[in-house]
Amino acid sequence: MPQWVEAGVWGLAGGGALVVGALVAWFVRVPRDVVAVVMAFGAGVLIAAASFELVDEAEKTGGLLATACGFLGGAVAYVLANVLLARRGARHRKRSSDQPSESEQAGSGTAIAVGALLDGVPESVVLGVSLLSGGGIGVAMLAAVVISNVPEGLSSVAGMKQAGRRPGYVFGVWGAIAVASGLSAALGNLLLDGASPQLIAVITAVAAGAILAMVADTMIPEAFERARLYTGLCTTAGFLTAFVVERLG
Template sequence: MAQWVEAGLWGLAGGGALVVGALVAWFVRVPRDVVAVVMAFGAGVLMAAAAFELVDEAEQTGGLLATAAGFCGGAVVYVAANVVLARYGARHRKRAADQPSEAQQAGSGTAIAVGALLDGVPESVVLGVSLLGGGGVGVAMVVAVVISNVPEGLSSVAGMKQAGRGPGYVFGVWGAIAVASAVSAALGNVLLDGASPQVVAVISATAAGAILAMIADTMIPEAYERARLYTGLCTTAGFLTAFVVERLG
């Protein structure tokens, strides 16, 4: 099997976890409290993946400057995309005492989908690059991607479904993100063969920046409105789970 094909399959596996979460949310009536708990757990997993699998490795290989540039860039791009969504009425945040409107519910789901795309593409590129030189994809990285992507798909589709989005829209969005992940991994393997460590560091840190911005702006606020006091515990559990997987991998 060609290496770029293998890279594409790994990217598809990571992106496919988003579709799995979407399928669960679409066909199973998951209580909102459960969605909130899963979202909080996924936020913790994403934090650990960003810190240990992306930022730390980026700094070690490409240096602090490249890492900081990519990290800030990823956050800025995500926030800018979220501002555009808000401007068109898809504001995902709401006061705890308010009832969510359809636009707010759709906005929450769409914001998470945007975050999944912005972190999933560079994350998949990193997976493809990791195969260069005969190296294998790190088990810890793949597990972290899958563990975090399932809650992302679940929580996002739950909001889209409640807002009345049809299956064509929902699965079109997540299917496209899964395909984009596969293509990104394959292209990363082909185009970044021989690329400087600084370039790879910027790509990895960009994913981390988008992840952290999404967690702070979307996942934690949404989870807290339902899970309340359990949010911190669930997020901590997710972080610890990903950290243990990374250390044992």
């Protein structure tokens, strides 16, 4: 099997975890408290992945400046996308005493989907590039992607479903993101062979910046809105799980 095809398969596998989460949320009536707990756990996994698998690795390979620029760029891209969604009426934040409206539920789900795309594409590129060294796929990184993508898909689709989105729209969104992940991994392997460490660092850090912005702006607020006192513990558990996977990998 050509290496770029293998990279594409791994990228599709990571992105496919989003679809798995979406399927669970669509066909199984998951209580809102459970969705919140899973979302908080996924937030912790994402924070750990951004810290240990992305930012740290980017700084080691490409230097601090390239890492900082990519990191801020990813965060700005996510925030700008979220601002555009808010201006179209898809505001997802609400007071704790309010019940979420349909537009707020849809906005939260869409915001998570946007974040999944903005961090999933660079993440998949990183997976594809990891094969270029000849050491095989980064197991810890792949595990972190899968562990975090399932809660992302589940929590986003839960909001979309409650807001009345049709299945064609929901699975079209997540299927497209999964395919984009596979293509990104394949293209990353093909096009970045021999690329400068600084460029790789920027791409890696963009994923980390988008991840952290999404976690802070969407996932943790939404989880806290429902889980309250359990949010911190679940997020900590997710972080610790990803950290252990990274160290054992």
